[in-house]
């Protein structure tokens with residue numbers, strides 16, 4: 113028996129049907145909303161964006177953007193870059209035993225900002241100094257800089273007669289970078305202030321190469 117779509121009047125002989133409705137009307141009833149434009153803060157100094165934290169715009173960051181902005185239920189999705197700041201998300205939606213693809217396009221609007229690390233770096237903030245000393249100081253300082261780059265910021269880099277000093281944003285990350293490079297530094301702390309009633313120390317790591 114031929115069915116008639118109650119929404120648009122299409123006949124089941126000429127179109128695919130899902131339950132009482134034709135395919136187009138059925139798909140139209142899947143409510144999945146996604147904004148056409150998503151705004152994100154962009155650090156003008158290092159290019160990181162604030163998504164769940166300040167981070168590079170990679171696959172994980174894009175997934176976070178989609179999860180945060182999609183309204184409606186879906187089974188899974190994937191994001192394809194369309195060039196420029198345009199993206200297409202393909203959602204896989206199941207209804208009963210049927211699967212549908214719902215495509216949405218959005219553009220990223222970057223709002224110029226400055227991330228926490230960059231703002232601290234420009235104000236000269238540091239928690240630790242890494243001193244590299246010895247014949248191969250230059251080469252090792254470069255290695256350490258590369259290791260620090262993904263972890264924290266370096267607010268000052270000085271070449272001295274006796275070696276190189278790096279002023280590093282995070283004590284913890286300075287120590288982590290050195291241990292990854294299997295360097296055992298000598299550590300000394302200097303008191304530089306009081307914060308919330310506690311003494312705050314700056315730490316110096318001295319590495320002899």
Ligand SMILES: [Zn+2]
Nearest residue numbers: 117120134137
């Ligand atoms: Zn219809």
Ligand SMILES: [Zn+2]
Nearest residue numbers: 155158227230
């Ligand atoms: Zn930054």
